[in-house]
Amino acid sequence: MIAGFLMISEDTLESLMPLGPKDLSDRIIEIEENPENENMDIDKLWDILHAFLTGVSASKPIEGDRLSEAIVGTHPFSYESHADFITCTEHDELPEIIHSMEYFDWEVRKKEFNLKEFGRKRIYPTGICKEDPKALIPEMEKPFDRFSNSIRKRYVKNGI
Template identity: 30%
Template sequence: MGMIANYQYLPDDKLKQIKLLSNEEDDLLDLAEDYAEEYEIFLDIDKMWDALVFVLTGFSSSEFLDDNPLREAVLGVTPLEDVSEYIAYTEKNKISKIVEALESFDMDRAMTDFSMEACKKADLYPDIWDYLEEEEEIKDDILACFVKMKDFYKEILNHKGNVLVTIC
């Protein structure tokens, strides 16, 4: 088991509930699970979230980048404080900027420049960067996560929704 990133559609009324419960972790995780069952707009990129942030921005998820829509696509805009699991949300007024950034990102070039050694030096999660024989598979996984994320955010934009991000 590891830290898996999930993204889900969040209507306005559910976002209000999340904000009200922002420091009640058990209730938040229960709500997130309930919402995932209630709404079918959902994305799971498994453990590739840190690598995806790195490929998109050149920085790991632990490094703060102010107002970067590519980073926000993966990690959300507003992380909740005082919870042990990572939970963040992105309000609908930020979604079009994220879609635009994802659409204009040159993922083919980023994959050409991809380096397992750079991922290892950046100490990215998960710790798979010594498995050089699996580099093509890892690159394919990162690319697939990117494509799914782009499609997910387009669907969120079409539904005029917010996004809930959980990494646990």
């Protein structure tokens, strides 16, 4: 399982809303492949990053927690029997998420970070809990910073 973020216009989002699971997945792939659309892949780091930011797995999103919502989105496209977990975050929700990301204190959290605890919580991918925590933190920080900077710039520049 991997995670990616895709920045789209409100009109594009509206066009996705009525689609069923297969058509939605196909359409998102088309949008991702268009070089005009900004997207970012965080591969398998989504759950460990969510747990690092919030203390819990992304499988248990925290409604109203802007750091949780930065990773898992705010509005799921609900399909009971489909493997894809697709969510969206609307434009007016971004300022609070951007603010939370900008003021997240990596230094404080690094001191509290216990990778063995994440292993006990079965944070995905489970094998990652055997890695060196000092090497893993920069792996998480890089996409977090890139994503934070990207949404802030796009939000401010384009109002999208």
